[in-house]
Amino acid sequence: MSAPGMPSPSLPADDPTGLQSFAVLLRRMNGEFNRIAQEFAQAHGLHLTDVQALIAILDADPDDGPMTPGRLRRQLNLTSGAMTACVDRLERAGHVRRVRAVDDRRVVHLHYAAGGKSLARDYFRPLARSTDTARGRFTPDELAVVVRFLAELNRELVLLRRDTGQG
Numbered sequence: 001m002s003a004p005g006m007p008s009p010s011l012p013a014d015d016p017t018g019l020q021s022f023a024v025l026l027r028r029m030n031g032e033f034n035r036i037a038q039e040f041a042q043a044h045g046l047h048l049t050d051v052q053a054l055i056a057i058l059d060a061d062p063d064d065g066p067m068t069p070g071r072l073r074r075q076l077n078l079t080s081g082a083m084t085a086c087v088d089r090l091e092r093a094g095h096v097r098r099v100r101a102v103d104d105r106r107v108v109h110l111h112y113a114a115g116g117k118s119l120a121r122d123y124f125r126p127l128a129r130s131t132d133t134a135r136g137r138f139t140p141d142e143l144a145v146v147v148r149f150l151a152e153l154n155r156e157l158v159l160l161r162r163d164t165g166q167g
Helices: 019-043 048-058 069-076 080-092 114-135 140-163
Strands: 096-100 108-112
Touching (some): 048 069, 048 114, 069 108, 080 096
Antiparallel strands (some): 096 108
16 A cells, blocks of 8 residues: 555556556555555464455355355365364454354354454554545545446456366
8 A cells, every 4th residue: 555645656558447457456455455464464473364264254245154164264275174273273362253053063153253353443444544545535436336346356256266166
């Protein structure tokens, strides 16, 4: 992320809305998000995979049902052992809770713990403020297009993951 009021780094001049420009912007944004996530992980004695798991649990689509270790394992493309170690670390650190399903005690649901949610909220508050500042520079109609683009891109990425057998 650039400092507030600083101009964005230049983009390929041939087509500012072309595929190459989108790719550059998305990579830059992804790099900044990864840096922030890595700093959070280091500050809390976690692995980057743990932070990815927390994000997946937090952002899980309720229409897909409760998050389970198996579903999370498939989403993050981890081995069963790596998933168990990840959930163990997150539980010990107070970020998640394992809850047995009422109808089938063999099934475990993963829930973001209140303390973990509060810690993450405090840590990522500056990111939320930056996001809100950037949003404030757009009209509601422009934001609707951005949201539509991001939703479509996410949908395509999920399809790509499924097509490549990773989810």
